[in-house]
Amino acid sequence: MVVLDIETEDGQREALRRMLTIRAFDTKAADLFSDGELPGFVHLYVGEEAVGVGACSALESDDYITSTHRGHGHCIAKGLDPDLMMAELFGKANGYCNGKGGSMHIADVDAGMLGANGIVGAGPPLATGAALTSHLKGEDTVALAFFGDGAVAQGQVHEAINLAATWDLPAVFLVENNQYGEATPVEKQHNVQNLSETAEAYNIPGFTVDGMDITAVYEAVKEARKRAADGEGPTFIEAETYRYHGHFEGDQQPYRTEEDVAIWKDRDAIETFKRRLVDAGTITEDEFDEMKAEIDQQIEDAVGKAKDAAYPDPSEAYEDMFNAAVPEISDFSSGMRADGGEDR
């Protein structure tokens, strides 16, 4: 049973809601960052919502995903709580990583979200590992790796796909080709025209889908998941998409023009999906407006709650980092607590 059955009207409305939630979350994050309210760095998913939601909807609830530095959308698509995500962005103790990970490291293993990751191309090896675990334990779970076009040229991505392909592991490799690796257009990074062509080197199926159409991504991942779960090995999917914001907030974007962006906005994933649902009578314009207002309020509330939440105690600064106890850290934490901590 997929997480969201996009073949049903209920599933379509929920998919639209999740895409809108991602956009509202990241649009708000952009505002907060430009106002100097967020610590650290943020890389936003605005424009790419159909890939994350389409893919995660086609998985089973206990499947795993790995993410990228641009991970907010994957988190929401996998069902994570925007309140706890926003708290993490603000570095608050109730965030997903107790405020110590920030935007680029949100993880929730219980929900199958194995982590956003600041290292380009670090997700696929984790997915291969999760798929190997599933295989060795005889479980039914599948691991899907989101990664970007820039990551395709990373050696560890090759290693991950090669191993998963050679061992027929239950993995799906989904490259989000958003047309730029940081500031470099994709055609200046790779010698193939479709990144899915690289699948041929691993002797696995590879194909390209329209990443601006949630139904295309959903159907593609559903078929790839079936192949993985049937023990036939991984699939390489390229979703062609576009990020509307810069690589990072504050990026001056000299590598593209407003016209370049406008061509893709003309195919906006949310607007086109909404139009299809309105035409089919699945949702009315009024219901859409209500849904959007509700989500905007939800994100505003998440910001309010995050601002009101407590920071982690400085005595916990080195906790949650290692699986086993480290004596020096225990000594430091005990000392801090004995001193009553520090004022922030």
Place this chain on the structure above:
Amino acid sequence: MTTTIGLVVNPAAGRDIRRLTGGASVSNNYAKRRTAGCVLAGLTLVDDVEVLVMPDNTGLANRIVDDAPDGIGVEFVEMTVTASGRDSRAAAAHFADHADAVVVLGGDGTTRDVAQTIGDVPVVSISTGTNNVVPTPVDGTVAGAAAALVGSGAVSAAETTTRHGTVEVDVVRSEETTVIRGLATVGVLDRPFVGTRAILDPSDIVGGVVSRSSPAEIGLSGIAGGLVTHRPDEPGGVGFRLARDGADRTDAPDATDAATDPATTVRAITVPGRLSTVDVAEHRVLDDGEDYAFEVDRGVISVDGEREHEVRNGTVRLRPVTDGPRLVDVEAVLERAADDGRFRLG
């Protein structure tokens, strides 16, 4: 006088989900680049040729231009690249006014996009797509030579091209009508959305209209071809409606509770790697312009093998019309040129 040849190379053709779900072959862009290079070499069979190339955003067209042989002028069409079927249509619209012949590397979808705006300019269509009906897997050099001979007027286009039929569709909902145009086939599918576009499951097929049919073809024209053969340049087409929801009885051997008793059962290759048993409730050879209609509560219109248009509570009226592209018979062109002594140097 300079002969101008238009070149459309679809970088997206042959890369869809059928690499996973069916037996479709892989067509990578290195192969397309090599084929395009062969086309350019073939064009040098005649003197004074210039080539206008459709640009793309993948770098493929750049490489084709960079690789062009000496002595042949190659330029890009000035147009906005959208990375969609609009690019092929825009390039073809330019070629309609500026080219003497056009070479297309792609599948049925690419050829259909070109056909929408190419007018009377002769088209050589080379298959780099998936289980194609219209384009043929001809060598690029041979195709380029044929395009050069027809484009330059060395061989008569009137005697070596055929006018392919098309299928016109009106999707009527309330007071709104949407018009769609297919080249070889238009189908009605029981699917909720366009999705990955490919027809993944023959059991989704409800019926359709084709402008050509042959049992040697894959998909809707193959189903119709099991009933009657209809040549691409014959006026009219074939309409058919299946007896039950879906074309593949092998998936549901107990499906004897058909909505309609089958009038005929045929075997057909419905997708690559799949030989299906198809219960057909009705089929009819259609005259040019004759309507064949479906009432659709929820479904998708497929055009030339790809899901294109979602329909809710509408009437879909399909009709074959004889206003398609002029397709070049490559073999006939070269044989005619040989008959005229064009390959003899002494």
